[in-house]
Amino acid sequence: MFLPVFNSGVCVFDFENFNNYVGKEKTDLIVESLFNLPEVVGEKNVIDAQGGRSLSTVHLYKSHIIPELLNFKSNPLGLWILNRIAESAVMLGFDKTRNIRKLKYHRTWVNRMYRNCDAVAHRHAVMGSTIPHMVAIYYLEVPENSAELIFIDDNDFSVMRGGRYYEYAENQRYTILPKTGRLVCHDARSLHATSAHLSLLPRTCLIIEVGFPPLK
Numbered sequence: 001m002f003l004p005v006f007n008s009g010v011c012v013f014d015f016e017n018f019n020n021y022v023g024k025e026k027t028d029l030i031v032e033s034l035f036n037l038p039e040v041v042g043e044k045n046v047i048d049a050q051g052g053r054s055l056s057t058v059h060l061y062k063s064h065i066i067p068e069l070l071n072f073k074s075n076p077l078g079l080w081i082l083n084r085i086a087e088s089a090v091m092l093g094f095d096k097t098r099n100i101r102k103l104k105y106h107r108t109w110v111n112r113m114y115r116n117c118d119a120v121a122h123r124h125a126v127m128g129s130t131i132p133h134m135v136a137i138y139y140l141e142v143p144e145n146s147a148e149l150i151f152i153d154d155n156d157f158s159v160m161r162g163g164r165y166y167e168y169a170e171n172q173r174y175t176i177l178p179k180t181g182r183l184v185c186h187d188a189r190s191l192h193a194t195s196a197h198l199s200l201l202p203r204t205c206l207i208i209e210v211g212f213p214p215l216k
């Protein structure tokens with residue numbers, strides 16, 4: 001589903017078989033093993049994660065490529081995500097200037113948020129960035145009272161990092177509710193934050209930044 005959001009749009013999809021696809025157990029085990037890596041447990045919060053603890057493999061994106069670790073080309077979840085990414089690239093208009101068939105992963109990682117953590121407003125690309133073009137977020141684990149994804153109306157594309165979600169007026173915010181099995185794809189230049197994570201259980205997602213070469 002395409003939702004017009006401020007100056008861009010956001011694509012939202014729900015994976016019907018999120019709880020029983022073939023290979024789920026193995027996928028979950030691999031994700032858990034990433035959060036148990038000493039170089040993840042021992043790493044401080046990323047700069048965007050404030051208010052509570054978070055774990056991330058973003059600093060390992062060169063050595064821990066999530067679509068490879070999770071065998072996206074044979075994993076039903078991975079195939080579903082890749083197909084939705086292709087649809088989103090068309091919905092967001094990248095097919096007009098880019099060869100969306102030649103998707104390239106930029107950074108890919110997994111994130112886990114704990115109670116009271118929120119993500120400061122940020123962009124994944126600013127004016128003049130060559131890549132990434134699009135960001136896909138797949139929610140693996142979303143308990144009740146999880147942090148919400150909030151897009152922010154802000155046209156200053158030179159700003160990579162903004163404020164906390166509550167520093168923006170309500171009419172500047174567009175909230176998307178994460179849920180287990182949901183995929184959200186957005187233009188990498190869209191400013192977004194999260195509200196605070198209020199569950200005692202963690203919220204876990206995987207994030208895939210993609211780029212497309214120009215059309216010849």
Ligand SMILES: [Fe+2]
Nearest residue numbers: 122124135192
């Ligand atoms: Fe983000």
